[in-house]
Amino acid sequence: MDVLERARLHAALADPHRLAIVDALALGDRTPQGLARFVGVPTNLLAHHLGVLEAVGLVTRRVSEGDGRRRYVVLRPDRLPELVTPAGIPPGIPLFVCTHNSARSQFAAALWRRLTGKAAESAGADPATRVHPGAVRAAARLGTPLGEATPRGYDAVGRKPALVVSVCDRAYEAGVPFRVPGLHWSVPDPVPDGRQPAFLAAFADISARVDRLAGALLS
Numbered sequence: 001m002d003v004l005e006r007a008r009l010h011a012a013l014a015d016p017h018r019l020a021i022v023d024a025l026a027l028g029d030r031t032p033q034g035l036a037r038f039v040g041v042p043t044n045l046l047a048h049h050l051g052v053l054e055a056v057g058l059v060t061r062r063v064s065e066g067d068g069r070r071r072y073v074v075l076r077p078d079r080l081p082e083l084v085t086p087a088g089i090p091p092g093i094p095l096f097v098c099t100h101n102s103a104r105s106q107f108a109a110a111l112w113r114r115l116t117g118k119a120a121e122s123a124g125a126d127p128a129t130r131v132h133p134g135a136v137r138a139a140a141r142l143g144t145p146l147g148e149a150t151p152r153g154y155d156a157v158g159r160k161p162a163l164v165v166s167v168c169d170r171a172y173e174a175g176v177p178f179r180v181p182g183l184h185w186s187v188p189d190p191v192p193d194g195r196q197p198a199f200l201a202a203f204a205d206i207s208a209r210v211d212r213l214a215g216a217l218l219s
Helices: 003-012 016-024 032-039 043-055 104-116 133-141 169-174 196-218
Strands: 059-063 071-075 094-097 121-123 163-166 182-184
Touching: 003 043, 016 032, 016 043, 032 043, 032 071, 043 059, 094 104, 104 121, 104 133, 104 196, 133 196, 163 169
Parallel strands: 094 121, 094 163, 163 182
Antiparallel strands: 059 071
């Protein structure tokens, strides 16, 4: 990154509200309304700040796969890794959720266990009959076999998690039956596409997010 590009990034962050937005997005995605509440600014002012951050490529917006009227603001931490200070979240066993628990939440739990050597769980509101074969192939190809993993519902979660991470817009918007801190990752569902590149892209997205979460929790 050349000096002019770096100057543009620093200029975009030379406002405490925009820096607070970046910190708020460091570990999870949020709606503009949620960001406005978190940062403590009206929505019209937030729109201005998001426009500045989007112009320099620090954030993007993603349409919800559940409620298509919603948008999620997603940080691009590769643009400024040394400047991001994630908000504090509790340590403990994370629970990763998506509606059918057949791909994305399975990826996340397996990646967490591989990266940290610590326990993680996954579940869904409407579990599928099996982990999607495309997910199994992608995980094995990328060195994180899913083994004997099977989808399960929330009622099968054995212990109260310390943190719930939704990797599915529909699961996040429907809510989960655990009164614990939560994060949302707006990761596109690879199952409707069904092709291997879609599963590999979801795996890569989740892998980067798991790395950041582990760094924040275990550093």
